[in-house]
Amino acid sequence: MKIDLITRQLYTDSGLFLKKLHCPKKIRNSDLETQDGKLNCSVCSDSILDTAGMSDSELEDIVKGNPQQCLKIDLNQENLSFLK
């Protein structure tokens, strides 16, 4: 998975566009709640999927199934690199 830190656009390692990270509420990590092992937003109650450890194919399927699905990206997670 690759991210353009300036545009916040997310891509697979092969360059396929996944989605642009955008939260109108500007939610931060500290605004997330864990319930039954799942992450939820404390403001809108939507589920947030933690992408650490996910494969590109898993992410593709998720985004295809629900383009509005919120994702959590940790800049230090191992499956993430930065686009120039």
Add this chain to the structure above:
Amino acid sequence: MKDKHYNPKNLPVIKTCWTEKDINDAARKGYRPLVKRIEKTNKIRSKFAILQHTDTGEIKRLGDFRQAFSEHPDFETVIDWTWYYPENFPEPFAAYMIPKDLKAGEEVWIDDLIEDYVGSEWNQGNTTRKKWAEAIWTGSELEIKFDPQDITILIG
């Protein structure tokens, strides 16, 4: 003013030495150096561009996209925006100074990380290196308990 994220549990602090001399000085004082290669990640980065005056040859270094090239008449771009690793180390290795009485399982605070972790990012793509972290001494290694801060987590 003390940073609220610095050693909140008031754990024993592990110091880092960055040169052969300092490592050996600490070893002679009774510490056991835990030596590490410095491995640079391309996730730590800054950027620059260089403009040059067309007549005098003098240069300007830019670091912020808001310093638009068009705002510098009589200058031309000689190096376009370029990412680079901004940190410098005196050696390609460093060492954590482990007290000889430190027990396996003990929690400690690493004052000056050798490993590269992103500590913060800026919406122009720059990132900075994380300076410190909590860790557990296993008896032979320091397992860093990385606690992601708001500033390194993106949600959307």
